[in-house]
Amino acid sequence: MTTRSTADRTIGGPPRPAPIGMSGFSGGSIATEFAAELAPAYAPELNIVGVAAGGMPVDMAATIDYVDGSSEWALVLPYVMQGAARGFDLDLSPYLSDYGRDVMDRIADHCVSDGPRFPGLRLSQLLRPEYQDYRTIPGFARILTENHMGTGTPTAPLLFGAGNADGIGDGVIVAAGERELADEFCRRGVSVRYHEYPGANHLIAGALFVPAAQAFLMDRFAGAPLDNSCR
Structure with missing residues (x-):
């Protein structure tokens, strides 16, 4: 019963x-x-x-644009990119600059709270010249829309x-x-x-x-x- x-x-x-x-x-x-x-x-x-x-x-696009290059919160940019890419099974490597690949390697096993910080970072620094507008990256438009x-x-x-x-x-x-x-x-x-x-x-x-x-x-x-x- x-x-x-x-x-x-x-x-x-x-x-x-x-x-x-x-x-x-x-x-x-x-x-x-x-x-x-x-x-x-x-x-x-x-x-x-x-x-x-x-x-x-x-x-999400408005948030990215707001923090881009800021002294305090730009540090979240690579973590957001990494998390979104993992969640949506997007391979970022073809779109990253050499510096961007280095940053992604450094944060790969960290959260924002305990990982490396990048004050003043701009998203454009992480991307190759032909992908300076991240909205043109295949897969990113879907991520922005669905979030x-x-x-x-x-x-x-x-x-x-x-x-x-x-x-x-x-x-x-x-x-x-x-x-x-x-x-x-x-x-x-x-x-x-x-x-x-x-x-x-x-x-x-x-x-x-x-x-x-x-x-x-x-x-x-x-x-x-x-x-x-x-x-």
Whole structure:
């Protein structure tokens, strides 16, 4: 005989799916946001009551262009290229300059947090002369398209958070991308609360987002009404 806890069933009725909340910031926001988009078709049986995502690279090309050549965050460029190439089974070697191959070899077994750093790096330094526009590299267009957020529509209430330290973004993420995605989901009928943190860089935005995400999800678990930004 199978038994269920009262948290998993209704009295005299069918089993009730346990409520699920999802949260992620920066790299974690990628998995969180795409999971929210895919869930209605991929796992409609899940009872997702709220999704909190912040520091989101909504448009990967915009993120790359924003950090390119920066003193602090250009270091992510080779790691992003390496990860995308591995994930999409793309051989980068035909497109890399000698310097680019050296950089890729140096980071091959590292994460951003513990690997070599390249302040001021430009993506063009990693590529051969005929591939200075990375968008022309076969395979990269597909990667950029499939990693653009907003192709699917979540059904759960959303919390988005973005830092804005320089009028563009938090040094890594372009704030307008998150604002526009929030507006687009609102137009599709999704409940969205959007927070922007003026003066906050990526790390500070993350520190501000975590307690906001926790409060948001606790309210969703409690069934509290949502004061969203769509109006």
